Amino acid sequence: MMETESVPGVMALANMMNGGAFHTSFSSPDADVILGAKDHTLFRIHSWTLKTTSGWFRSLFSMPQRSSSPNHPETINLDEDSRTLESLLLMICGLPINPLISYDEVDALLFAAEKYEMPGPISLVRVLIMTPPLLGQPLRLYAAATRCGWEEEAKHASSQSLALNIYAPEYQPILRKLHTGAVLDLLNLHRDRREGIRKRLDEQPFVTGTTMLSCPRCRCKIDHHTWRELKYRVVMEMDVRPLGDTIVDVGLTDWPEAIACWDAKCPNAECTCLLYDKVESLRLIRDCINSLPKTT
Known part of the structure; x- marks a missing residue:
């Protein structure tokens, strides 16, 4: 006789x-x-189907079992709810399957x-999770x-996930x-993108700690505070949205820090040359973001 208490996942065996x-x-009466x-939903299914598609049931049915009438097979009570068991059985029987619309269903x-x-x-x-709406939940x-x-x-x-602030x-x-x-792996990917752009913005031809703090035309002293504020905003934006699309598509044009930076001029009234090349800066920042690691 089969000892159901020793088999994981089976709560009990009963005649009905x-x-x-x-x-x-x-509900086919031919199923055994x-x-x-x-x-409490019941599913009649052929043991052959279970044995050929499930290692667990194959082992279960290889154990000695008490005899039962073909017209009154024993019921194997499982831990799953009817929705999960229905989806599972539809798949192994080659029947039209239920659409998966949530990761709670996927996980179960x-x-x-x-x-x-x-x-x-x-x-x-594995195939279904790469289709909508499941594809729209990258962390799940x-x-x-x-x-x-x-x-x-x-x-x-x-x-x-690079479009998300995973720290939220x-x-x-x-x-x-x-x-x-x-x-x-995920945290490192997000951090590496932020640190990658921070490092690039500290290198030539951008203003760095070793950059001469004077106007290239008249040699008037410049403190470059507008550039430092824009650089800080870029790095912080990469921290909350490492994809970087909001930086190149909107930020470097519309942010107050960006407008102030591109409008910054030499304080010498006789010079007033623009301090930063907007077009070249945008190109370099865009190239840097495109070169950053994109996957774990």
């Missing part, structure tokens, strides 16, 4: 669940196994597929991809669920 109703897509969801489905050793559903979920995508070892999807998600409070619960290596 009280108050249970069969799912309309899984009944699976019960935790919300992946957990069940991993528990029951079902590579088919896992591969389908990154969490699922790194947990499952999906490198290509993880890289794509890390690239999409609303993203902390997601980051806490990541394993340490995945969190560090």
